[in-house]
């Protein structure tokens with residue numbers, strides 16, 4: 150377990166690979182708003198809860214780092230909400246409560262192996278968030294809408 154970490158902000162457009170190349174739609178957050186938080190945290194895959202102002206609270210698994218597979222020059226925060234949404238929600242307020250860490254960031258020999266690993270991360274997050282110690286955070290006031 151890690152010290153729970155709260156991050157919030159509007160959803161911005163990422164590099165556009167998430168949905169198109171990987172089939173994994175990630176909701177990107179502006180990393181420069183969190184540079185202090187980011188520099189303090191190890192790159193890697195984390196999990197937790199995601200609150201969307203008008204839609205509710207969902208499980209999420211998140212990548213923090215440089216995405217070595219894509220050679221990014223900027224550290225990014227890319228939460229993948231484990232829920233099927235019918236439309237994009239760019240601009241909406243996203244509230245994240247990060248409660249656990251899965252693994253360090255890695256490079257992969259192929260796109261297929263990267264995608265397979267991300268799906269495995271998703272399954273690990275799904276299961277972990279059902280455990281009472283992590284499930285309890287779903288009701289945290291910081292995730293609730295201010296509406």
Ligand code: FMN
Nearest residue numbers: 163164165166167210212216217218229254255270
């Ligand atoms: N990228 C890597 O290069 N290495 C990783 O180990 C890695 N793990 C990830 C784990 C999760 C749970 C998620 C959601 C993404 C991960 N990625 C990793 C990042 C993907 O490469 C990234 O989502 C992709 O570049 C899409 O970015 P975009 O939405 O900005 O287009």
